[in-house]
Amino acid sequence: MKKAPTIRDVARTAGVSVSVVSRVLNDGSGPVAVETRRKVVQAIDELGFRRRAAARDLSNGQTLAVGLVLPDLTNPFFSRLADRIVWEARSRGAQVLLLTTQEDPHIEGEALNDLLDRSVGGVIATPAGGNVDRWHRLRAMGIDLVFVDRTLDGLEEVDVVSLQNEASAARATDHLLGLGHTRIAVISGPVETSTGSARIRGYSTALLAAGQVVDPVLVRDVPFRGELGGDAVAALLALPEPPTALVVANTAQVRSAVHRLFQLGVAIPDELSVVVFDDNPWSELVSPPLSVVRQPIDMLARHSVDLVLGRMQGRLPEAPQRLEVQADFVSRSSCAPPRRLAHR
Amino acid sequence: MKKAPTIRDVARTAGVSVSVVSRVLNDGSGPVAVETRRKVVQAIDELGFRRRAAARDLSNGQTLAVGLVLPDLTNPFFSRLADRIVWEARSRGAQVLLLTTQEDPHIEGEALNDLLDRSVGGVIATPAGGNVDRWHRLRAMGIDLVFVDRTLDGLEEVDVVSLQNEASAARATDHLLGLGHTRIAVISGPVETSTGSARIRGYSTALLAAGQVVDPVLVRDVPFRGELGGDAVAALLALPEPPTALVVANTAQVRSAVHRLFQLGVAIPDELSVVVFDDNPWSELVSPPLSVVRQPIDMLARHSVDLVLGRMQGRLPEAPQRLEVQADFVSRSSCAPPRRLAHR
């Protein structure tokens, strides 16, 4: 196991000094005679030389690596997001350090410490909540930060890429309203989260615009972790006046919610119309195929990577960017007009 | 944005030398008076000092970070694997650099280059195929390597964690045989891959043991990428003598295969019994719920992390480890005895 060649080895076998080699390595950081460059290049691949990232990072106090902090890869939304982000990052020459938080602020805190140590150049994250001080600290250390999917109050200065949560929820609700439903329920994420509150807002707005009232008993905000989506479904159906339509706006809970619906033997869409947030690979495999709000994951990925990398390289205006991408509504067979006198 | 404190700052404010600080940092790397340690510790968190990973790595020529090379996070099998590996790694203090290959040896090659640069301490990978020289090079540079899920010929010296592919395929086939099927088809991964060939072998063995012959026309090996699982299904059903049972042993193709089955309106299990490899979150949501071979993903994760980290820390015997973990067969409602005279 011979030691890997260093820049000095290259310099020696090319018969030049290390500074010259360094210059050809960082193309354009200084003048190099064309013939000299040739020799250097040749030496480089003759020796199979590769720059040690650690040394480079140490020297210029920064890394081209990006930290990716996500709740949980078990949720298809995040795993596809991770897939796209890794892809976009590598196509721009950056690497990705992956950390998961299980939606737990404590774990997230530790992850942030790691990131601090490792001095990544930037971070893309879906914040779990809290840790405001840590996030600030990160920024104070000059690490560029982009939130994806969710924001956090008190961090107005960080870039955010999210989807049009409010509009999308309104859109889904409108669809149901258009079918004639007058008792539409929603299962969202926690109201304390940016996505949870925005989606509930969209839902309410649509209802109000249609001249209906918002019945608080039909609005369920459940955590992202766990299987509480199912319980919310059960609770909703056990109501004296159960809903005839349901919007599952908590991506992490759609599996659980749908699972329960099936267990309970609810006839979809006859007894209950349903729309879910996010187009899972299986949402058209179940019967009936689910109508969904399709989140443009690749756009989220592309923009977040653009933002971090852009900031890290100092392009981009000072002001924090706030990007909202549009979601599509995909109508399949899980919605129908309400049946009068539907009993269960 | 003040500069982050260095080990020297700590030494100064604690009134000791840097080596002492370093010693308390790497607990046990040398003697430190208990009172001195106290002062140092105090100085450390007074200043909020954190070691720069780059410097540490540079100094000792190694990183505690692990490279994770996976085909594709879009496949639930790999996303769950990633999730578990990240988790296990962090619980042992290691970070994970994530790279995806899209099953493309060329992309994989580039990923390996990155890993070389970044001098991660070890790598956990599901090899896409080829790149044998690159893998060797990695090992030659002292980077510990563990293959998970798949192996590669010509790399007998690397640790492998996989599941009992042959036994699991046999098990699934046996189940169908037990139901009385005499025309069982299999859709596997490429025969060139370790998983593809092993599963076909298991399938054949079971058939032979039951006194049946292996009809080559019923054995379809399809790539991991793309949607060819669906086409294989269609081809199988178009046979003059179509199968009455099907084992989808290519995890990456089960969605596509099942999708096509549904499109074609095949009655499961009446017309066709099916068993699929890997317990997707949706496999019990579709109707009928699918009988599956459940892969013990957390075991795969745990063992791979144990292996890399163990090697990196120099424990572990010389000889390459070959771990096979057991998969469970979960019977649900997609299998039944064959119907005589089933026409389509």
Place this chain on the structure above:
DNA sequence: TTGTAAGCGTTATCAT
């Protein structure tokens, strides 16, 4: 028990 100083592989600043 503690301190000094020489690396580790790059980059960047000056001279030449």
Place this chain on the structure above:
DNA sequence: ATGATAACGCTTACAA
């Protein structure tokens, strides 16, 4: 256009 050389922050002999 090139070459010395000093950082960068930490680890580790080796001395004291």
